[in-house]
Amino acid sequence: MxxxxxxxxxxxxxxxxxxxxxxxxxxxxxxxxxxxxxxxxxxxxxxxxxxxxxxxxxxxxxTKRRPDPVVPAAEFGHLADRYAKAVGDDRIRLFAKSLGVSALSLRRLNVGSDSEGAWTFPMRDAQKRVTGIRRRLQDGRKLSVKGGHEGLFYDPNAIGGRDWILLPEGPTDTAALMTLGFVAVGRPSCLGGREIVKQLVGNRDCVVVSDADEPGRRGARQLASELEMVGRVVKVIQPPSEKDIRAYVQKRIGEIGPGRLRLVVESLIKNACVV
Ligand SMILES: [Zn+2]
Known part of the structure; x- marks a missing residue:
């Protein structure tokens, strides 16, 4: 043998x-x-x-394990919808509670679950099309459905209007800011999705929300300077404590409630300098 x-x-x-x-x-x-x-x-x-x-x-x-099927580009939207329909309100509420975000924010991001029990988060291009799906496995690993392209995590119905667009890292940070009522668009990683961000934000003012670590800050500075170069008004903030804005919201929301926490984040934005 x-x-x-x-x-x-x-x-x-x-x-x-x-x-x-x-x-x-x-x-x-x-x-x-x-x-x-x-x-x-x-x-x-x-x-x-x-x-x-x-x-x-x-x-x-x-005995070779069959490789994961590659999903054709046009199927990603349907697949994301199917995953979202597979999750009942009770499971979404539990997941939301574990993250410290609202169940509604997860629904608006079209969060779902696949046959392996991984949480799924659709990623979209600047035209709101689903181009890929991030998977968050039970053990915490983050993978993507094969055949897709990196995109942004956002609610396609919430990016009209003139408010600042907040640009955190990852889908759960996005959900945390949506929970406070902000317009939030999640980047796939600290340096990812910059071209799509530039297309999506149009002429809106932007706040890049950095993770509180060096790669996070570097990625945020890079995106901010690129947005500034195409004429956007840009600010950069990072959570006053905790590793990222989701962990910060989760810690503070129970202490002071979503309304006052929103005011705290607004004052962070107000006091940040324009890039
Ligand atoms: Zn035998």
Missing amino acids: TATSKWIRVTKAQPCPICEHGDWCTRAADGTVACCMRTESQKTMKNGGWLHRLSDPLPAVK
Whole structure:
């Protein structure tokens, strides 16, 4: 058996070559050895079975995991809607509570859940089309649905008007600012999505909301200077405490309520210098 070969379970159709039963035992995918759970040999295995080298090898079986399907570009909007419909209000409320944001903000971002139980966040281009989907797995890892393109996290119905557009990092920071009633558009990463931001904001004033770490501040400065170069009025703020604006909102909203917390963030913006 080669080091990379996997163990696969025997079946009725392909029974154990040693005891000829169709269950319990396993064989190497490359067909050279079997681990029989019923017939003893010199070599005991960790699972309590016995190793048997096969003088007459079984046909090799491919065990390579199928790669994730690549989703065609035109399907991302439908897929995001399907994921969103799969999540009931109770689950959204629990997720919102764990993040310290409103359930409505998550619904407006069209948050959903896929078959593996990952939370899904659609990303959009400047024309409001869904071009990709960010996945947040149960273990906290962040991946993207294959075949998509990086985009921005925002509610396509909320970017008319003349208010400042706040530009935080990531979908949950976006939800936190929406919870306070701001118009917020989330960037996919500290340096990502800058071209789409420039197209989307038009001639609006912008506030880049930085994470409170060095990569976050560097990315925020870069975006701010690029927006300034195309003629936008730009400010940069960062949370007065905590690592990002979502963690800050989560900490303070219980203490002073959303109305007063909004005033605190407004004064942060007011006191920040124009880039
Ligand atoms: Zn067996």
